[in-house]
Amino acid sequence: MNFRTQIPIQKQQHNQVDYHSKVLLLGSCFVENIGDKLSYYKFQTLQNPFGILFHPLAIEALITDAINDKEFTEDDIFLHNELWHYFGAHSKLSSPSKEALLQKLSQQITATKEWLNSATHIVITLGTAWVYRYIETDIIVANCHKIPQKQFQKELLSVDAVIESLQAILVLLKEYNPKTQVIFTVSPVRHLKDGFVENTQSKAHLISAIHQVINKEQSHYFPSYEIMMDELRDYRFYVKDMLHPNETAIDYIWERFQNIWIADEALLTMKTITEIQKGLQHKPFNSKSEAHQVFLKKLELKKRAILEAFPHIIF
Structure with missing residues (x-):
């Protein structure tokens, strides 16, 4: 007897990820779970250069600004709770020094452009269709940086609005890097602060929109x-907050991703790297034995x- 259903997923036949690939990962916190796995196995990756971005408009803005060589000025940033912030980035980039923040933003936008140009694969994970519009400037932000909620207007992006944003992303990427493969996914993390029904509605908008734009040549799901x-x-696959997948769940989803997207010829290298990684973490009883x-x-x-086969790898 089979006590669970399994989602059938066809193995990707072309353009798989190997140790010559360059993978750019953008989006919600779940994309970092996949990114951490790729990083552990020493694939070439860049992960969320502007920090976690939850909704498609934030990712679209980052890609647009990177391709257009956006130059950041003091007008782009603001001081709140003794830190300088940028509405288009996660608070992990925030800094007590405005000069340091501007420098960091400049460095990260340059890195993003370089990877957009060279990436063989771009993984985009969408977390929510709920967005916050800063009332003072009438601009939708990527992160509220703990500014009082009364200064924002909360909105749900329609399916059409998400489609428009994703289409803009694909057009930008196709023009700038025609060979890159875009892999869309929706974060399994539930945003219950929005409400149970509202979270389901949000995820439905994202999933509906993605399936309207993927073409299986340049973009996939x-x-x-x-x-x-x-x-x-089952809740045994969640951490204590009952919202985020635990290590077992992440390992399982990674295994499914690996079976589809990682090239067979990379698997032996992954096995050897696992042995090396475990060896580096090994603590002997007698280091001089x-x-x-x-x-x-x-x-x-x-x-x-x-290292002879892949000089770019650093342990």
């Missing part, structure tokens, strides 16, 4: 949300073999 909601429909010295020599040989 990976069902991380559906895997979490259907295959892992002969057995440990033999272990270190074997570990070094594995590292050399990997």
Whole structure:
């Protein structure tokens, strides 16, 4: 007997991720779960250069600004709670120094442009269709930076509005980097601060819009949300907040992603890198013992073999 349903997903036949690929990851906190896995296995990645971005308009704005070489000035940033912030970035970029923030924004926008130009794959994970409009400037922000909510107007992006944003993203990417593959996914993290019904409505808008724009040539859909909601429909797959997937769930979704998007020829390298990573974390009882010295020599040989094949890898 089979006690659960499994979502059938066809393996990607072309343009898979290997150790020559460059993967840019943008979007919600779940994209960082996938990004952390790729980073652990030493794939070439850049992950959320402007921090976590939850909705499509924020991701569209970042891509547009990067391609257009946006230059940041003091007019773009503001002081709140003794920190300087930028409405288009996550608060992890915020700084007590406005000069430091402007420098950081400039560095990150340059890095984003470089990766948009060279990325073989761009993973975009959408978290919500709910957005906040800053009333003073009538601009939708990526992050409210703990400014009082009364200064914002909360809005739900319509399906058409999400479609328009995603189409703009795809047009920009196709013109700037025609060979890149875009992988859309919807975060399985539920935004229950919006409300239970409102979260479902939001996710539905995102999913409906994505399926209107994907073409299976340049853009694709990976069902991380559906895997979490259907295959892992049990609270034992969540952390204590009962909203975010736990390590077991992340490992499972990563395994499904790996089976579809990671090239078969990369799997042996991944296995060796896992052995190296575990070896680097190993703490011996006696660091001067002969057995440990033999272990270190074997570990070094594995590292050399990997670095000869892929010089860009850093342990």
